[in-house]
Amino acid sequence: MNGGRGGADEQALDWAVRMADPEAADWDGFMRWLEEDPANSARYDRIAAAVQDAAVAAAEPVVAANDVGPVARPTRRWIGGALAAMLVAAVGVGVWSERPQPFAVETAAGEQRVVALADGSSVVLAGGSRLALDRGDARVAAVERGQVLFRVRHDAQDPFDVRVGDLTLTDLGTVFDVKITGRGTRVAVAEGAVMVDPDGAAMRLDPGQAVLSDGRTLRREPRAVADVGSWQDGRLAFDNAPLSEVAEDLSRQLARRVVAAPAVAGRTFRGTIATAGLKDDPVLLGMLLDVDVRQDAGGWTLEPRQ
Amino acid sequence: MSPTGLEAVFLANRDKLVRFLVARGAGEAAEDIVHDLWLKLAGRMDGPIGNPVAYLFRAADMLMIDRYRARRQAERRDQAWVEERGDGDASPDPGADRTIAARQEAARVAAALAALGPRAEAIFRRARIDGVPQRQIAAELGISLSTVESDLRTAYRALAELKERLS
Numbered sequence: 001m002n003g004g005r006g007g008a009d010e011q012a013l014d015w016a017v018r019m020a021d022p023e024a025a026d027w028d029g030f031m032r033w034l035e036e037d038p039a040n041s042a043r044y045d046r047i048a049a050a051v052q053d054a055a056v057a058a059a060e061p062v063v064a065a066n067d068v069g070p071v072a073r074p075t076r077r078w079i080g081g082a083l084a085a086m087l088v089a090a091v092g093v094g095v096w097s098e099r100p101q102p103f104a105v106e107t108a109a110g111e112q113r114v115v116a117l118a119d120g121s122s123v124v125l126a127g128g129s130r131l132a133l134d135r136g137d138a139r140v141a142a143v144e145r146g147q148v149l150f151r152v153r154h155d156a157q158d159p160f161d162v163r164v165g166d167l168t169l170t171d172l173g174t175v176f177d178v179k180i181t182g183r184g185t186r187v188a189v190a191e192g193a194v195m196v197d198p199d200g201a202a203m204r205l206d207p208g209q210a211v212l213s214d215g216r217t218l219r220r221e222p223r224a225v226a227d228v229g230s231w232q233d234g235r236l237a238f239d240n241a242p243l244s245e246v247a248e249d250l251s252r253q254l255a256r257r258v259v260a261a262p263a264v265a266g267r268t269f270r271g272t273i274a275t276a277g278l279k280d281d282p283v284l285l286g287m288l289l290d291v292d293v294r295q296d297a298g299g300w301t302l303e304p305r306q
Numbered sequence: 307m308s309p310t311g312l313e314a315v316f317l318a319n320r321d322k323l324v325r326f327l328v329a330r331g332a333g334e335a336a337e338d339i340v341h342d343l344w345l346k347l348a349g350r351m352d353g354p355i356g357n358p359v360a361y362l363f364r365a366a367d368m369l370m371i372d373r374y375r376a377r378r379q380a381e382r383r384d385q386a387w388v389e390e391r392g393d394g395d396a397s398p399d400p401g402a403d404r405t406i407a408a409r410q411e412a413a414r415v416a417a418a419l420a421a422l423g424p425r426a427e428a429i430f431r432r433a434r435i436d437g438v439p440q441r442q443i444a445a446e447l448g449i450s451l452s453t454v455e456s457d458l459r460t461a462y463r464a465l466a467e468l469k470e471r472l473s
Contacts, residue, residue, distance in 0.1 A: 013466070017458045019367060023439045027326070027363035034329035041331040045374040050469035051462050052371055055434040057408065057415040154435070156412065172435075192436055207437060 012043035016051065059156065059172040059193065101135035104144070110255025112232065117141075120153040121160060124232050127252040146252055147179040149229035154192065167213050170195040172204070177229045181245050184214035186221075190228035227272075234275045240268040243289060243302055250300075254279055257299030264291055264302055315358040316344055323366055330370040343369055411472075418468045419461070426457040433458060 011033065019030055034040050107113050109127040116122050118138035125131055129146025139155070141148075143164040152160045152171040162169040164178050164185050174192025178185065187196060188210035196203040196211055201218055205211060210223035227237035236249050244265040250258040253275045269289055278285050282293035282300050291302045316323075320340065327336035343366055419427045429447070432438045433454075440458070444451045 013459055013462055016462055017455055019364070020434070020458075021440045022364075022437060023360075023441060024364060025357060025360050027360060030363075030367075031326050031329050034326075041329060041370075045331070045371060046469075047462055047466045048371045049375045049378060050466040051434065052375060053411075053469065054415045054418070054465040057412040058419060058431065059435045156416070 008037065008040060009043055012040065012047055015044055016047040020048065020051070059154070102132055103135060104130055104132045106130045107146070108255070109251055109257070110253065119155070119160075122151045124149040124151075124229070126231055127255070129252065143178045143180060143185075145180060147177065147231065147249075149175070149177045149232055151175050152192075165213070166215060168197055168199070170198045175229065176205070181248055183242070183245065184212050186210060186212050188223040188228045190225050230272075231275075236273045236275060238269050238271060238273075240270050243267050243269055243291070246273075246289065247302060250275070250278075250285075258302070259299065260302040261304070263304050267291075312347065312358050312361075316347070316362060319359055319362060323362060326363060326366055327370065330367065332370065339369065339373075340366070414468060414472070415465070418464050422457070422461055422464060426461055429454055429457045430461040 015030055015033060018024055018026065034044070105113065105115050105123075105125060107125045107127050107129050111127045113125045114122060115125065115131075115133075117133070118135075121138070123131060123141065126147040126149075129148055130144040131148050132142040132144055134140050139158050139160045141150075141160075141162050143162065150160075150162065150171070152174050154160075154171065154174065160171040162171070162178060164180065164187075167185055167187075169176075169178070169187060172193035172195060174194055175190040176192075176194050177188045177190070179187075187194060187205065189205045189207050191207055193207075194205045196205060196213075196218060203211060203218055203220075208223060208225045210221045210228075212219045212221055221239075223239070224237065227235075227239075230237050231249070231253060234253070236246075236253065238246055238249075242265060243260040246269050247258040247260040247265075250273070271288070273285075273288060282295050285300070286293040286302075286305075289302060290305065292305050294301045294303055323340050323343070324336045327339050332339050343362075346369075347362070347365055419430060422430070425447070429443055432443050432446070433440060438446075440454045441451055444454045447454075
């Protein structure tokens with residue numbers, strides 16, 4: 001694209017637009033064009049990479065998503081006092097002077113609750129969950145228990161930050177799900193992107209990606225986009241999750257306690273459970289999970305088949 | 307889709323993917339890259355994939371774009387390091403420098419997008435930040451697909467030219 005633009009650069013521009021579409025299908029045509037001239041691939045890369053870099057910059061002004069290693073990030077909330085004071089002096093009034101006004105939203109098991117935030121974002125709490133929010137700052141939230149689906153209105157100037165345990169997440173414009181399980185915290189992205197631990201690992205999650213944090217390590221996992229937050233519609237999707245986690249999820253969705261006996265707790269399950277049909281039918285659940293479901297006053301216990 | 311569905315499609319298209327990677331400038335690394343590609347995708351094959359062949363080619367293409375970006379970033383970082391050595395008041399914190407550079411880039415990109423006009427900017431953000439298909443954007447805005455493509459073309463051209471100017 002230096003100075004005079006030749007036809008080949010124009011063609012590269014066309015292909016870059018066409019093939020960046022999630023529904024792009026003409027890969028044969030693209031390959032033919034690439035093979036017409038060995039230099040075409042580099043022409044295409046120049047444009048596609050420039051646009052991708054720009055998209056990353058446009059989505060998040062401060063954190064360079066593909067940087068390796070820690071990146072300093074001037075967040076107003078978790079910076080040191082001296083720097084914060086300086087910033088207050090520089091900015092004067094505004095968000096800086098607003099005092100935190102924390103409050104929490106909670107759900108009982110079997111319940112589901114949608115909360116609209118002042119900034120236009122919304123969150124959906126699964127049953128048995130608790131989310132801490134701040135009336136003084138609609139762009140922060142902390143998941144304290146259970147599972148929450150975030151639909152965040154993106155603002156590059158004021159990223160939305162979610163804390164869960166020791167983990168910090170920064171949205172890059174997005175729909176994502178946060179779940180606290182017995183094994184750790186899982187974050188899965190349906191739309192946009194999320195930066196996990198922006199001041200440390202700075203791991204970027206794109207749609208279809210998830211991460212499991214056990215407090216020490218971050219492990220990437222795949223997660224089908226359609227399954228992220230599907231619990232909102234009464235559909236629980238699992239990809240080789242231990243039955244202990246399946247039981248935790250069921251406890252949140254059904255208004256009853258479900259536990260996995262130690263003998264089956266580590267067994268994995270892959271598949272989708274529609275919770276609507278299950279409410280009063282332990283036998284059906286047993287068939288799905290290949291276990292016996294013992295019913296007593298305390299709830300349901302998943303046990304090995306007799 | 308059955309757990310082996312994508313794998314079957316991958317195996318059936320493996321040679322073609324290698325050919326594609328070669329055409330995309332992978333050279334002799336094409337075989338290794340196609341292997342990496344499969345390792346990356348193997349864990350996700352339970353997703354509802356409408357067009358698995360297109361999905362594989364798209365993943366291969368994005369992998370090549372990322373490799374190109376990583377190379378460019380490494381070159382720029384080396385360059386920046388060389389320049390910093392001659393600069394007496396270089397920041398003791400290279401992370402902070404990178405943050406500033408990233409913010410400057412964000413400001414330039416924001417300005418370039420704003421210069422496109424509100425419709426083209428909105429279309430670009432919807433397509434490239436929200437990841438929405440072009441057909442859906444056209445439906446959302448009540449405009450034709452060719453208008454969406456044309457706006458994206460204008461945006462891509464502006465951003466590619468911005469990149470050329472900066473490097």
